[in-house]
Structures are given as C-alpha cells and as structure tokens.
Amino acid sequence: MDITTDINSTDRQERHTVWKTSITKTELAELPAEIYTGKITVVDDEESAVKAAEILSATDTIGFDTETRPSFRRGERHSVSLLQLSTLEDTFLFRLNHIGLPQCITDILENNAIVKIGVSIHDDFLNLNKKFSFTPGGFIDLQTYVKRYNIADNSLSRIYGILFDKRISKGQRLSNWEAPVLTSHQQEYAALDALACLHIYNFLNNEGFDYKKSKYYREFDEPVTQQTQRQEKDS
Numbered sequence: 001m002d003i004t005t006d007i008n009s010t011d012r013q014e015r016h017t018v019w020k021t022s023i024t025k026t027e028l029a030e031l032p033a034e035i036y037t038g039k040i041t042v043v044d045d046e047e048s049a050v051k052a053a054e055i056l057s058a059t060d061t062i063g064f065d066t067e068t069r070p071s072f073r074r075g076e077r078h079s080v081s082l083l084q085l086s087t088l089e090d091t092f093l094f095r096l097n098h099i100g101l102p103q104c105i106t107d108i109l110e111n112n113a114i115v116k117i118g119v120s121i122h123d124d125f126l127n128l129n130k131k132f133s134f135t136p137g138g139f140i141d142l143q144t145y146v147k148r149y150n151i152a153d154n155s156l157s158r159i160y161g162i163l164f165d166k167r168i169s170k171g172q173r174l175s176n177w178e179a180p181v182l183t184s185h186q187q188e189y190a191a192l193d194a195l196a197c198l199h200i201y202n203f204l205n206n207e208g209f210d211y212k213k214s215k216y217y218r219e220f221d222e223p224v225t226q227q228t229q230r231q232e233k234d235s
Helices: 025-030 046-057 103-110 121-129 142-149 156-164 184-206 226-234
Strands: 002-004 015-021 039-043 061-068 080-086 090-095 115-118 139-141 217-223
Touching (some): 025 156, 039 184, 061 121, 061 184, 090 184, 121 139, 142 156
Antiparallel strands (some): 015 217
C-alpha cells in the first residue's frame, strides 16, 4: 500500500492521502451479483463423506469455508455447523452438526500436499477446534495472500469485487445453519463462498494482478491514526 501524507491542519482531525487498491461499500453494492452454477452435494452421512473425500483428495487446490448458526441472545454460543470444501467443479457441504468431522475429511484438512484456500482462516480454525481435534496443514489465508498484490481490503466480497467486478451476496449469512434441511439459497451461498476463495487464488496465482491498472487503485483521504504516525516516523 503506497502512502503519501498530505496533512490538512485546518481540520479538527489530521488526515492524509493514501494510495491503495480498495472498493467502497457503495461501489460493491452496485456490482452485479455473482451466481453459483456448479454442483452442490450436501454431506450428512459417513458414506457420502467418504465419497466426497475421494473426489477432494484427487485435486491439489480446494476452496475452504465454514458457517456457524448465529447467536442473537447474550451468552448464547453455537458450534460450527457447516464445512464447505470446493473444487472447480464440485462443492461439498459437510453438515458437522449431523455427522461430526469424519476422519477422511480430517485427513484432507491436515494434508500439506492439498492446498486449502480461505479467508480469515484462523477464526475458522478456532471455531472448529472448539469441537474437533485436528492440526491444519496446507492452508493459505487470502487476507495475507492478496497483500502482495497491493489489495488493501480483507473481506471475501470486497476482494472478489475488485478482481471480478461481481458482488457476493451475504443475505444468507445470518440464517439458521442448523435447520433440518438447508434451503437452496443457503446451499448456493455456502458453496459460492468456498468456490470464490478458489477462484481468487487461481486468478492471482495464474494470471496475476497489476494493481496500478485497476480502477480501484486510487487516492483515499483518511484520518491519521497513531499507527500511521509511527509508520511515517519510522520511514
């Protein structure tokens, strides 16, 4: 992220100019919605998990995400409900609240030879490890990975918007992931989140991204924070 300082002393709060690749909330909302069109398999028994593991083990890169039933009461907590693993052709939704975490899937999550791509994966690990014991291996967090391409944003939807000019709807995020049957909208939402991680990684890894040619690389006027002041002092 390129930073040039332009302090306006007449403002009540000091501000500076920041050059970065970032999409605004308004710009993101105006993008056309992305649509999931691939195959979705809901996995809610051991036999289906084994079949899914066979397909997933045959690929070297997988999109990864989890979903947890939201809490609306103080002190209420829920365990992770859903694990999504996606190839370019298939997305598998593992209903962890029904079948737990099968060993065949644990093996994939721990396999360093199979690259798993996610966003804010340490939060996912924290939630998974509250109920299941496993040691993650072969994971890449896009929040860190995109920084080498000078993308300042951290959320999946914003990163995807910058790269593909499409919006990922978050309408199902607060739905009940422990419902007896997941609706088609829930399934498509969950599948798209995992597949989007894979698309982002493949795009950056295979095609690259020249941030200086992006329409989202521009000046932003932002308040000066204590961290910014320390960075400028050290530079």
